[in-house]
Amino acid sequence: xxxxxxxxxxxxxxxxxxxxxxxxxxxxxxxxxxxxxxxxxxxxxxxxxxxxxxxxxxxxxxxxxxxxxxxxxxxxxxxxxxxxxxxxxxxxxxxxxxxxxxxxxxxxxxxxxxxxxxxxxxxxxxxxxxxxxxxxxxxxxxxxxxxxxxxxxxxxxxxxxxxxxxxxxxxxxxxxxxxxxxxxxxxxxxxxxxxxxxxxxxxxxxxxxxxxxxxxxxxxxxxxxxxxxxxxxxxxxxxxxxxxxxxxxxxxxxxxxxxxxxxxxxxxxxxxxxxxxxxxxxxxxxxxxxxxxxxxxxxxxxxxxxxxxxxxxxxxxxxxxxxxxxxxxxxxxxxxxxxxxxxxxxxxxxxxxxxxxxxxxxxxxxxxxxxxxxxxxxxxxxxxxxxxxxxxxxxxxxxxxxxxxxxxxxxxxxxxxxxxxxx
Amino acid sequence: xxxxxxxxxxxxxxxxxxxxxxxxxxxxxxxxxxxxxxxxxxxxxxxxxxxxxxxxxxxxxxxxxxxxxxxxxxxxxxxxxxxxxxxxxxxxxxxxxxxxxxxxxxxxxxxxxxxxxxxxxxxxxxxxxxxxxxxxxxxxxxxxxxxxxxxxxxxxxxxxxxxxxxxxxxxxxxxxxxxxxxxxxxxxxxxxxxxxxxxxxxxxxxxxxxxxxxxxxxxxxxxxxxxxxxxxxxxxxxxxxxxxxxxxxxxxxxxxxxxxxxxxxxxxxxxxxxxxxxxxxxxxxxxxxxxxxxxxxxxxxxxxxxxxxxxxxxxxxxxxxxxxxxxxxxxxxxxxxxxxxxxxxxxxxxxxxxxxxxxxxxxxxxxxxxxxxxxxxxxxxxxxxxxxxxxxxxxxxxxxxxxxxxxxxxxxxxxxxxxxxxx
Numbered sequence: 129x130x131x132x133x134x135x136x137x138x139x140x141x142x143x144x145x146x147x148x149x150x151x152x153x154x155x156x157x158x159x160x161x162x163x164x165x166x167x168x169x170x171x172x173x174x175x176x177x178x179x180x181x182x183x184x185x186x187x188x189x190x191x192x193x194x195x196x197x198x199x200x201x202x203x204x205x206x207x208x209x210x211x212x213x214x215x216x217x218x219x220x221x222x223x224x225x226x227x228x229x230x231x232x233x234x235x236x237x238x239x240x241x242x243x244x245x246x247x248x249x250x251x252x253x254x255x256x257x258x259x260x261x262x263x264x265x266x267x268x269x270x271x272x273x274x275x276x277x278x279x280x281x282x283x284x285x286x287x288x289x290x291x292x293x294x295x296x297x298x299x300x301x302x303x304x305x306x307x308x309x310x311x312x313x314x315x316x317x318x319x320x321x322x323x324x325x326x327x328x329x330x331x332x333x334x335x336x337x338x339x340x341x342x343x344x345x346x347x348x349x350x351x352x353x354x355x356x357x358x359x360x361x362x363x364x365x366x367x368x369x370x371x372x373x374x375x376x377x378x379x380x381x382x383x384x385x386x387x388x389x390x391x392x393x394x395x396x397x398x399x400x401x402x403x404x405x406x407x408x409x410x411x412x413x414x415x416x417x418x419x420x421x422x423x424x425x426x427x428x429x430x431x432x433x434x435x436x437x438x439x440x441x442x443x444x445x446x447x448x449x450x451x452x453x454x455x456x457x458x459x460x461x462x463x464x465x466x467x468x469x470x471x472x473x474x475x476x477x478x479x480x481x482x483x484x485x486x487x488x489x490x491x492x493x494x495x496x497x498x499x500x501x502x503x504x505x506x507x508x509x510x511x512x513x514x515x516x517x518x519x520x521x522x523x524x525x526x527x528x529x530x531x532x533x534x535x536x537x538x539x540x541x542x543x544x545x546x547x548x549x550x551x
Numbered sequence: 552x553x554x555x556x557x558x559x560x561x562x563x564x565x566x567x568x569x570x571x572x573x574x575x576x577x578x579x580x581x582x583x584x585x586x587x588x589x590x591x592x593x594x595x596x597x598x599x600x601x602x603x604x605x606x607x608x609x610x611x612x613x614x615x616x617x618x619x620x621x622x623x624x625x626x627x628x629x630x631x632x633x634x635x636x637x638x639x640x641x642x643x644x645x646x647x648x649x650x651x652x653x654x655x656x657x658x659x660x661x662x663x664x665x666x667x668x669x670x671x672x673x674x675x676x677x678x679x680x681x682x683x684x685x686x687x688x689x690x691x692x693x694x695x696x697x698x699x700x701x702x703x704x705x706x707x708x709x710x711x712x713x714x715x716x717x718x719x720x721x722x723x724x725x726x727x728x729x730x731x732x733x734x735x736x737x738x739x740x741x742x743x744x745x746x747x748x749x750x751x752x753x754x755x756x757x758x759x760x761x762x763x764x765x766x767x768x769x770x771x772x773x774x775x776x777x778x779x780x781x782x783x784x785x786x787x788x789x790x791x792x793x794x795x796x797x798x799x800x801x802x803x804x805x806x807x808x809x810x811x812x813x814x815x816x817x818x819x820x821x822x823x824x825x826x827x828x829x830x831x832x833x834x835x836x837x838x839x840x841x842x843x844x845x846x847x848x849x850x851x852x853x854x855x856x857x858x859x860x861x862x863x864x865x866x867x868x869x870x871x872x873x874x875x876x877x878x879x880x881x882x883x884x885x886x887x888x889x890x891x892x893x894x895x896x897x898x899x900x901x902x903x904x905x906x907x908x909x910x911x912x913x914x915x916x917x918x919x920x921x922x923x924x925x926x927x928x929x930x931x932x933x934x935x936x937x938x939x940x941x942x943x944x945x946x947x948x949x950x951x952x953x954x955x956x957x958x959x960x961x962x963x964x965x966x967x968x969x970x971x972x973x974x
Contacts, residue, residue, distance in 0.1 A: 150772055150785075151772060151774050151783070152585075152586065152589070152602065153589050153593075153599040153600075153601075153602060154589050154590055154593040154599065154741070155585070155586035155587055155588065155589035155590025155591070155593070156586075156590065156743070156774055156781065156783065157586065157774060157776075158581060158582070158583050158586045159581070159582055159585070159586065159602075160581050162575075162578070162582070162604065163575065163578035163579075163580065163581045163582060164578055165578065166575070166576050166577050166578035167577055167578025167579065168578070170576075170577040170578070176576040176577065177576075177606075178576075178603065178604065178605055178611065179575065179576060179582075179603070179604035179605075180601065180602070180603055180604075181585065181601065181602035181603075181604075182601055182602075183600075184772075188601065210751065210773065210775075211751070211752050211755075212751065212752070212755050212772075212773045213762070213771070214770070214771070214772045214773070251752050251753075251756060253752055253755070253756075254752065271949075292775070294951060294954055318577070320579070328633065328634070328635065329634050329635070329674050329676055329677060330674070332634075332635050332676070333674055333676075339636070347637070348636070348637070349573055349574060349607075349635075349637045350633065350635045350637070351574050351579055351580060352633075352715065353580075358579065360574070360579065362573075413871075420847065420848045420850075420851030420852055420856075420863075421844030421845075421847050421848040421851065421863050421865065422844075422848055424843065424844050424865055425843045425844040425845055425848055425865075427843075428843030428844065428865065428867065429843055429956070431919060431920070431952060432920075433843075433867075434867050434868070437867055438866075438867055438868050438870075438871050439864070439865045439866040439867045439868065439871045439875070440843075440844050440863070440864075440865040441862070441863075441864055441865075441875070442844065442847055442848075442851065442862045442863040442864075442865075443861075443862040444851065444856075444857050444860055444861055444862045445857070445861050445862065447861075447906065448836075448861050448862045448905055448906075451904060451905070451906070452862070452864070452875070452904065452905070481874060481875065482871055482874070482875070483870065483871075483874070496854060497854075497855075526694075528717060529854060531717055533852070
């Protein structure tokens with residue numbers, strides 16, 4: 129026991145995440161809560177040991193609680209706190225911790241207030257949401273009717289959140305994150321190098337020597353996604369010194385992979401593009417077709433984008449390409465909508481009609497239908513440039529519509545990035 | 552044992568899903584594989600008992616295998632089959648099943664072929680991917696270099712897939728789905744009623760009598776998301792008769808909730824809108840600002856949208872609202888970009904410049920900044936209509952940018968739906 133207590137002093141605090149809801153198991157909902165929680169916990173120096181997704185089922189929830197009790201310092205549960213009959217988490221927790229549900233006046237006043245903002249009164253089922261386990265610490269939910277709950281038992285903390293993502297995030301940030309900051313002793317530090325335009329294996333090959341010389345307290349992982357690869361260095365050690373060690377190795381890697389590196393940590397490619405535009409005081413617009421506005425949407429979604437993003441003209445039909453983007457009917461007839469000639473005219477039309485300094489245009493056959501022998505599904509033309517210089521590129525992708533759209537949007541953003549760096 | 556075997560005859564086949572990869576635990580990647588697999592397995596009559604997300608860690612993977620062996624008929628593992636050093640799944644499986652890795656010529660020929668399509672040769676690490684467990688059935692991966700593997704032990708099937716989603720899906724559909732179809736005896740049947748425009752509790756209240764009369768073999772679940780609620784009925788029974796029972800109850804529910812029902816099962820709101828447009832032979836375009844093209848993107852993403860979707864004009868700046876959408880400078884000066892007057896002019900400009908029969912326009916302050924006392928963050932104006940009739944609406948949302956954009960896009964799609972049904 130003494131040895132265990134000493135080990136506890138040096139050991140990283142560990143958490144188990146339990147997401148509750150049959151909808152997760154049958155895939156009607158993608159579990160974004162556990163990935164968000166995992167990210168936040170790691171930022172706060174807490175190692176996530178395991179994530180479990182279970183049904184709204186008493187036995188399954190109890191199993192998860194028992195596993196957490198034996199193996200972790202924190203058990204985070206999301207889901208099952210709603211006002212309908214399949215929400216059983218609260219009763220299960222009350223039974224597990226041998227406590228009763230008690231009416232909490234403050235929680236009910238809050239529920240009444242939330243409804244009054246819409247000119248309504250709570251229903252009986254919402255009143256039931258104000259019955260909370262007596263031994264739990266109530267975590268006030270500013271964004272919804274389901275209060276969060278915190279239980280302590282044998283040095284393990286159990287935190288129950290509603291499953292609605294923005295409510296869960298609000299509760300975590302309000303009530304839990306500040307307490308976790310206080311608990312930090314050993315520290316996990318991540319540095320992620322974000323690359324685009326080269327495959328995982330060749331990147332790994334290029335930095336092989338550095339990787340072979342990593343000290344034992346630093347690990348490396350490769351996280352590929354469509355068209356880009358994130359390289360993550362993770363160091364465990366003393367806060368204030370492990371960061372420098374990790375950053376040194378990151379710098380060495382960046383020196384070798386520089387043409388492909390667009391950002392770090394959570395910086396999205398479109399954020400990186402936004403920075404480059406802002407630095408140069410340039411405005412951008414997009415002229416799209418098969419990507420259905422995705423490129424512009426990605427650029428525009430970044431907070432503050434309105435300082436460099438003018439807008440996006442998605443023109444599916446040939447008529448719209450002519451009317452909105454000024455593409456010539458003859459060009460369309462001669463070369464077809466999916467051609468270098470047409471994307472160049474889309475680009476020029478976009479620059480002229482929006483007043484943008486730089487634009488990107490795209491026209492292609494995303495699939496699954498619409499291909500021909502000369503232009504099979506996956507044929508996608510792009511153009512990027514300004515009034516003095518234009519770069520074009522033809523992609524030859526496969527038949528998956530979703531992949532084609534997403535990959536070519538990423539490719540387009542990288543074209544913009546490279547164009548701006550080249551200027 | 553005899554009783555267990557009889558129970559096995561009547562019991563639903565069960566699966567455990569194990570997603571492998573530290574990136575899932577620290578939230579750098581959202582786990583979409585388990586939700587996709589869960590959905591497909593349920594369609595095929597297989598109950599998903601639990602989903603585990605674990606690290607690239609031998610002990611954790613073995614735990615998951617042991618849990619699966621005791622509690623399920625199928626164990627699906629995704630992840631950890633890549634060519635870099637943190638990919639340990641294959642070695643762990645070979646050890647667990649007491650078999651050795653052997654060079655598989657056919658797999659390596661396929662890897663060479665994949666590289667040759669890009670004019671390249673495989674690296675040594677890719678050659679390593681051709682070493683596969685001797686006792687495993689190799690599942691050819693047409694979309695990547697990591698072969699899938701199937702092991703059988705004590706009536707349990709263990710299937711290992713790469714973690715890259717489109718590769719995993721390809722392998723499942725090619726090699727596993729056909730076999731599972733053959734195994735179906737008892738059957739899970741879901742009917743999901745998709746609603747928009749009313750909250751979960753009021754919907755539940757409205758159908759309370761029906762819910763109280765559901766037979767024991769049918770369960771109900773409420774799946775809320777931004778602006779919409781799915782109501783899922785799940786029946787377990789004999790294929791060929793349980794479907795009718797579930798559909799009868801679904802029909803009763805639809806009768807009561809009709810104004811809010813837009814579709815069933817996996818039909819997206821934007822698909823439903825697409826059907827309505829196609830039925831009426833109408834063409835639509837969108838004029839957007841704060842949603843950054845999301846409404847048009849959602850409409851356009853549906854395969855076949857080009858038959859009713861003309862395009863989308865996202866005009867962030869006031870200049871673009873004037874130049875592209877013909878909004879009057881005086882209107883902008885007098886009422887501001889976020890006003891009923893401006894969204895009506897955006898709508899008319901969109902109809903005129905695109906030739907669409909119907910359009911929707913939106914202008915608002917998504918946040919987090921940009922608000923004022925008269926127009927706080929979350930103020931969003933929408934207009935929907937044609938040349939003869941226009942409907943406008945003002946939303947008053949909170950401060951979360953992402954929620955505001957997504958919610959108002961859903962709201963806009965529902966405006967279009969209601970407009971079309973009203974015509």
